[in-house]
Amino acid sequence: MTVIADAPENAAPTPAKLELPPLKLGKHTIETPVILAPMAGITNKAFRRLCREYGGGVYVTEMVTSRALVERNTESMRIISHDDDESLRSIQLYGVDPKTVGAAVRLIVEEDRADHIDLNFGCPVPKVTRKGGGAALPWKTDLFTAIIKAATTEAARGDVPLTIKMRKGINEDHLTYIESGKIARDHGVAAVALHGRTASQYYSGKADWDAIARLREALPDMPVLGNGDIWSAEDAVAMVEQTGVDGIVVGRGCMGRPWLFGDLQAAFEGTDTRFRPGLAKVAETVYRHAELLTEYFEDEFKGLRDIRKHMAWYFKGYPVGSDIRSALAQVPTLEVLRELLDQLDLSMPYPGKDAEGQRGRAGSPKKTHLPDGWLSTREMNENHKAMIAAAELDISGG
Numbered sequence: 001m002t003v004i005a006d007a008p009e010n011a012a013p014t015p016a017k018l019e020l021p022p023l024k025l026g027k028h029t030i031e032t033p034v035i036l037a038p039m040a041g042i043t044n045k046a047f048r049r050l051c052r053e054y055g056g057g058v059y060v061t062e063m064v065t066s067r068a069l070v071e072r073n074t075e076s077m078r079i080i081s082h083d084d085d086e087s088l089r090s091i092q093l094y095g096v097d098p099k100t101v102g103a104a105v106r107l108i109v110e111e112d113r114a115d116h117i118d119l120n121f122g123c124p125v126p127k128v129t130r131k132g133g134g135a136a137l138p139w140k141t142d143l144f145t146a147i148i149k150a151a152t153t154e155a156a157r158g159d160v161p162l163t164i165k166m167r168k169g170i171n172e173d174h175l176t177y178i179e180s181g182k183i184a185r186d187h188g189v190a191a192v193a194l195h196g197r198t199a200s201q202y203y204s205g206k207a208d209w210d211a212i213a214r215l216r217e218a219l220p221d222m223p224v225l226g227n228g229d230i231w232s233a234e235d236a237v238a239m240v241e242q243t244g245v246d247g248i249v250v251g252r253g254c255m256g257r258p259w260l261f262g263d264l265q266a267a268f269e270g271t272d273t274r275f276r277p278g279l280a281k282v283a284e285t286v287y288r289h290a291e292l293l294t295e296y297f298e299d300e301f302k303g304l305r306d307i308r309k310h311m312a313w314y315f316k317g318y319p320v321g322s323d324i325r326s327a328l329a330q331v332p333t334l335e336v337l338r339e340l341l342d343q344l345d346l347s348m349p350y351p352g353k354d355a356e357g358q359r360g361r362a363g364s365p366k367k368t369h370l371p372d373g374w375l376s377t378r379e380m381n382e383n384h385k386a387m388i389a390a391a392e393l394d395i396s397g398g
Helices: 045-052 066-070 074-079 098-110 134-141 141-157 178-188 209-216 235-243 260-269 279-297 300-313 322-328 334-342 382-389
Strands: 003-005 023-025 028-030 035-036 057-064 092-094 118-121 162-167 169-171 189-197 225-226 247-250 274-276
Touching: 003 092, 003 300, 003 334, 028 274, 035 260, 045 057, 045 260, 045 279, 057 074, 057 118, 066 074, 066 098, 074 169, 098 118, 098 141, 118 134, 118 141, 118 189, 134 169, 141 162, 141 178, 178 189, 178 209, 189 209, 189 247, 209 225, 209 235, 225 235, 235 247, 235 260, 235 334, 247 260, 260 274, 279 300, 279 334, 300 322, 300 334, 322 334
Parallel strands: 003 274, 035 057, 035 247, 057 092, 092 118, 118 162, 162 189, 189 225, 225 247
Antiparallel strands: 023 028
16 A cells, blocks of 8 residues: 555555546536535635645535625625635535525625535534524425525526535434435435434534435435545545445544545545655644635734644644643744744654544534424424524624
């Protein structure tokens, strides 16, 4: 096995290969059917560039709220910005009001701001679900259908494919994914991505790949994408083999590891190349990431403040002392960042499995925050309709 690193003993005994045809999203053909999942505060233009340089696929923006976009909120317009060389510009929208979602899609289409739009029906965070949004929304079949119809109608005007990302449901007693997938298909959605967890699971436990397989079987006439617990190229191969999905969606597995997309690209090409960077390469990437963030925010302090949360992910498993880790988590300037990185032992090789596996906090199962009476019926009542009309606060990126 070819390992791009200085630790060949970490090589797998046999190469893994992803046997998948190109993914069709409307008029677009995605040669490498890999999607970078939208992640708040992570998948901005700077991080997308780092990932794109390793492999092909679709690289989606952070989630942006429809209302904030329609109002042309400054930060929301920044979130949907793309580099000139992003060949397929992809934006994820969140919304709970069909009219506002439709208006946001119309803005994107009329101003030619994206080649692909994704709708978020999977976010589990309380500030979203307590307003009836994200993973809570598909429970209300009429509202879900109305949003899908409004979005696909506007997207079709510009021949822009629209997809959705969702979870299994609110909890195991309130599953929605099969029905939601069929509604999406019947109203012109180009593909459906399923995160194999419920909202109440948050990111805890194991993703239910069997549910992804069931959705794949239930929707034989449209692309289905799988998401959840893809920490390596080998995990991606296993998901495809177990579920039969048409593509994979990678979220937390790439945090602090933009080279994961290089591993995935290699798996699709059937080669045994894997990126196993030593500490010097990690330090180089961290500094470049900080530079790109500074450019993105047009402010060095904001850029350095943003890079801080990435430090634990980048250096996971590497022998970096607690004092330097603490200083990196508070780094104020590019100059100080360079000084700290220069203190590392840059001759250290890739540390093996300690640097792999789960990234970020899994948390624990928790009761999903929902509007009062949300679960009592699958249809919207007058109170819920009034709440939805006023619900879309500016929570871009949530």
